[in-house]
Amino acid sequence: MNKSLIIILGSMLLFFSLISYAEEPPASPQPLDKEMDYIVKKGDTLWDISKRFYSDPFLWPRLWQQNQYITNPHYISPGDRIRLYPYKVLIEVEEGKPPKVEEAKPLRPPQLEEVPPPLPPPPEIIRLVIYPEVNSAGFITDKMEGIGMIVAAKVDKLELVAEDEIYINFQKGFSINKGDTFTIFRVGEPIKHPITEKVIGRKVLILGTAVITKTTEGKAQTALITRSYGSMVRGDELTPYFAPREELAVNTMEKSLYGWIVASQLDKLELVEGDVVYIDRGEDDHIRPGHIFHVLRRGAVVPDPGSKNKKEKVKLPDELIARLVVIKTQQKTSTAVIVQTRLSVQVGDEVTTVSE
Template identity: 30%
Template sequence: PWQWPKVWSYNAQITNPHWIYPGDLVRLLPKGFLAAVPTADPGLEPDADPGARPTTDVVTPQRRLDVAVRQVAFIDKKHLDSSMFVVGAVEDKELLSTGDDIYVSYPEKQVPKVGDRYSIYAEDSRVEHGGKVHGSYVRVLGELQITSVKQEKKAQARITGANSEIERGARVGPLMTQFKSVPPVRNEVDVQGTIVAMLTAQQLIGQGEVVFIDLGKKSGIKPGNRFFVVRRGDAFDPKRDPGEQVGQDDRSYPVRALGEVVVIQVGDSISVGLVDRVSEEMGVGDLVMMRKQ
């Protein structure tokens, strides 16, 4: 109990230690304390001499990280633009739920098959970075299974599970609802990207958080690759809150690592990652860097 002044000193974002609530991110160690992450220049500077690259083996995750998505998720723009829709129901109901038989419309070149399972979701807010739409946060409403498909007719489906009431107009698509860590894979490219979204509504990112990075298969990213989350600049600024330093990139400073992200799913232009280790709070907009091994 006598350690609280020291812990409080590590958390400048906490103005009153009596006002800490469930979900708040609290640092229990000083900034810069991160096991197995070098305290000197970690060799992530893109301008470094390629011949001086470290030849260490791929770091193996120290534990499995599993995250289940129940109410909030992220979907990339490609799947958002090609989503199907709930357009009607067999019974005279306005609000639909588990066990209800419904009708689903679908794109002409994306005909579902009987037995296919999909998520039902509603779009919340779009994720934009650098003037480009990368996808959208969505609310997971439930799941369905296709029961009948006839040519030039709406598909019929049954709602197999519901988190909340489902209405006509809800989107339907292959939404991933379970994220799991994967075996490590050696990095094959040198790339730099940005964290463009996170799974929860928290402002700061901590260990075990699911994040989305604006790099995918087109950039040579594979599941099992690892990114460092980095910033460049003075880590202490008494005039700014920790969250205001997100994306700090003063090229007159060497790189410093805030943590690591394990890639668990890769799309064409978006990757999903699990934050494995953290030494300092991170946020949407922070840079990520991968070095070829």
């Protein structure tokens, strides 16, 4: 009987030990030890931000206190700027100790003191050679047809890159000579307008260039891929070579014109200087290469804390966040490169021409 009792007691001790181990919380990341700005992303809450940067979601009221421009702590929008202070500062506030920063600084709205500096005046000449993405910028169009197609490669492999020898079948009646250069492209998926959700065309991806090395009458022509911006495959098409511009003179428009960024070349969430974007204004709107656009971030509409009407709203100021310059135009769209930024740019941001 004593032996049975010992076995039971041992099993109970093992059981509670396992429970204690299972309930032990994972080690928390190191709390923030520096002062910084944070741009709110979709789905963020003050609770989540406090948990991420301070390992304690219950510090969110202190985070709100340090950002008093936030009128409703349960309503923050993507693009809002929140000032984050070191963990020790929040703890000192919690314990009633004076923070080690200027007293007025945490209480000022970020848009008054903490925003990035304004953009400098735009340059008169844009040197495109400093932006490598321009070489493969591509464009959005309703229709794009090639004059030839890659049908095979000398070395049998799925993906083709620079220095690979390929075979091209051209349309009948098209004259081909040794040394001719062509641009290799691929037509991508339809692009929907981020505001209207209507299809505005397809993105044409520029993949590389090829040079004819040997001509054969009535048969596939031999070529060498001389430059690749991405891997190519059989079925990719060719069009006569168009050399990228090295520089552009910046021009303004005679009248104001608004539009939107409808897509980006690399499908990035946050776009910065040097990234290529596509806008919904083109040749039909008299847009030409060199025209400069402002990128605007429209101010959010928030509850008015000074109004007796709880439903009363107030609109925050619009912000100039970047500039872009058109490098290529189609009938209804244009390709542009971001040349100056003070905040990251997103698809769906509004653009406006710079008028004289």
